[in-house]
Amino acid sequence: MFRSKALSLSKLIPLMFGQSNLANKFFHPVIASHGLCCHRSVIYKQRYRMHQLGAGRRTISTGTKVMAEGELPAVLILDIGGTHGILEDIAALLKKHFHLITMKEFLGNKEEMRKKIQSVYVFECRPTIDRELLESLPNLKVIANSGVGVDHLDLKMISSFGVKVTNTPHAVADPTADIGMALMLASARRLVEGCHIALSPGTKYFAVDWLGVEVTRATLGIIGMGSIGYKVAQRARAFNMRILYHNRNRRRKEEEEAVGAHYCAKMEDLLQQSDFVMLVVNLTPETHKLIGKKELGLMKPTATLINISRGAVIDQDALVEALQNKVIRAAALDVTYPEPLPRDHPLLHLNNIIITPHIGTATVHATRMMAEEAIANMLAVLNDQPIPSEVFPK
Numbered sequence: 001m002f003r004s005k006a007l008s009l010s011k012l013i014p015l016m017f018g019q020s021n022l023a024n025k026f027f028h029p030v031i032a033s034h035g036l037c038c039h040r041s042v043i044y045k046q047r048y049r050m051h052q053l054g055a056g057r058r059t060i061s062t063g064t065k066v067m068a069e070g071e072l073p074a075v076l077i078l079d080i081g082g083t084h085g086i087l088e089d090i091a092a093l094l095k096k097h098f099h100l101i102t103m104k105e106f107l108g109n110k111e112e113m114r115k116k117i118q119s120v121y122v123f124e125c126r127p128t129i130d131r132e133l134l135e136s137l138p139n140l141k142v143i144a145n146s147g148v149g150v151d152h153l154d155l156k157m158i159s160s161f162g163v164k165v166t167n168t169p170h171a172v173a174d175p176t177a178d179i180g181m182a183l184m185l186a187s188a189r190r191l192v193e194g195c196h197i198a199l200s201p202g203t204k205y206f207a208v209d210w211l212g213v214e215v216t217r218a219t220l221g222i223i224g225m226g227s228i229g230y231k232v233a234q235r236a237r238a239f240n241m242r243i244l245y246h247n248r249n250r251r252r253k254e255e256e257e258a259v260g261a262h263y264c265a266k267m268e269d270l271l272q273q274s275d276f277v278m279l280v281v282n283l284t285p286e287t288h289k290l291i292g293k294k295e296l297g298l299m300k301p302t303a304t305l306i307n308i309s310r311g312a313v314i315d316q317d318a319l320v321e322a323l324q325n326k327v328i329r330a331a332a333l334d335v336t337y338p339e340p341l342p343r344d345h346p347l348l349h350l351n352n353i354i355i356t357p358h359i360g361t362a363t364v365h366a367t368r369m370m371a372e373e374a375i376a377n378m379l380a381v382l383n384d385q386p387i388p389s390e391v392f393p394k
């Protein structure tokens, strides 16, 4: 079986804080038996009721009791997945409602502090959460993931501790669809190479062996027509693209008509007809290595594969072979397995590929929106209110 992220907390903490005994005590590699994700294996409750997060608010209501700032519930921030730690303004946002405990403080291992922790905020959906962490937090009620994909969390194990998991499906849809379009356009028009040429003085500007392909009026095949896939279709329509999609559940007729999308019950049909194939599925046991040698072989030699879901949805060895042998024209990936790829990975040494470092939601606005959505989820759990976006184990 597989795990979607290369580094678990157990590996990352020693990297950040040195090989401390505490790090070793609390975090060991998680052997997640499966990737549980949202679209197929998990039922969403999407009753989204964003709490009003008014600036300068000094108290919060927890049930009937109004708490003063000093008594705010404690939230542990797992921020070590990012390269830059949790952003200042996200921390400020959280501080309006919670007493923040950083990993560094947490590793101080004060029994009293651990008892206070009722929420864990997973920043940038990177770290895994293991049994030992859960055992060390006796009053934990909720793990709030910033991001939609929860394949890095063992939902069954977390649920066995009576802890709820929430995610942020609303905040991620637009920026992730944008990055899908950006990758499609960049690969089609060879933007990265073009940039290198323009930035290299003396390089010949135009060459016939350097022509791109057009997105306008081309056929786009979207695999996974959830909320992000649908946003991609809305954008593609503005490019007069012919839109095909494959999904476990067909969308409503009105939704198909609104974006002019045609349903392909068989993924093979979509692969054979598309100029651009975009992967927008969540990672589940069913979608693990969904695109392998056979599927790549069905694609047109002029087609481009774009992945904005999770790296493990593609069999990367098969992709390397397909790109080397020009079975398909190119690939544009925002996600890989692992992240980042090791320097000597063959995908990094091809000239018909673009790779970005999982930046689907890396915008100022989306990061803030994800924090707001996660805060609303955490407050709902702590206040025993309906939870806007709870994720359930299958």
Ligand SMILES: O=C(O)C(=O)CO
Residues within 6 Å of the ligand: 125, 146, 147, 148, 149, 150, 172, 176, 358, 359, 360, 361
């Ligand atoms: O929200 C998520 O899970 C993402 O990975 C966005 O890129």
